[in-house]
Amino acid sequence: MRVAILLKYGGVYCDSHVIWTNPIPEHLFKYDAVASPGWRELGAWPDSISHSTVLAKKNSEYLLKLRSLHAQNRKKRFWFVDQYLSYKLVEQHPDILLLERHLQVTCLNHNCHPTWLPGYQVPPHENPPGPAFSWQNDTLSVLWDVFPSLELDAVKYTSGLVVDAARKVLHKAGITLQELTDV
Incomplete structure (x- = not known):
């Protein structure tokens, strides 16, 4: 649904567990689409994409391709298509999405994973504490997958x-x- 709404109107989408810690810089709105990398590692995948916070223009090329990707892979797990196969889109078309590492920090059970610091990726079944960061200065938003x-x-x-x-x-x-x- 978020893809359909953003394609029609453009704007900013965020999950209900996102806390905005800073205003969105004006320069991010010039991009077709902006998202943050995910923090979970899956085998040989170099990275993943988190769509829990997305900025996009109306009729974004990235979102059009993402919608097609989901339609073509209906039998695969949603999270795999949304996080990992979408990263393949960015590998093939690097200009359609800005992966802004400071857009969001994801926190799971009070363990936060800033994607701009080394060692942010961990296997899906693990959740060690991530490195310290300044939520006031280093990121635009924090996502709590289970809001305290x-x-x-x-x-x-x-x-x-x-x-x-x-x-x-x-x-x-x-x-x-x-x-x-x-x-």
Whole structure:
């Protein structure tokens, strides 16, 4: 569905578990399509693509090819086509997609995997902690595949990546913690 909507209108798609940590730089909108590499390693595949955050123009050539790729490979697992076979598209047509490594960091069970740092790839069944990074400066968004529960008291009295990001989002929205307490 995201491909169909982006093909018709263009714009930005992100999964519901994405927290934007910085504004999208204007220069990224000049590309036909922008996505981030994935962090999972699969055999001899040099890389994969994450479509949990995608920027694309209307009638993007990349998305047209991705839609065809899914149609031609209906019997294969969706994730394999979406993450790995889509990377083959980029190998064959490198100008149709900008793989922006700082677009997104994927976090699974509090282990985050910044794709611009060495050693980010790990086998699908493993999830070791990734290298440290600055979510405030190094990435535009963070994807939590399982979003941690976040209570108001946690935001008020604790810290950590999710809590600090939540505070930043509230601050940018002009909402104070006091206003949340008064609700």
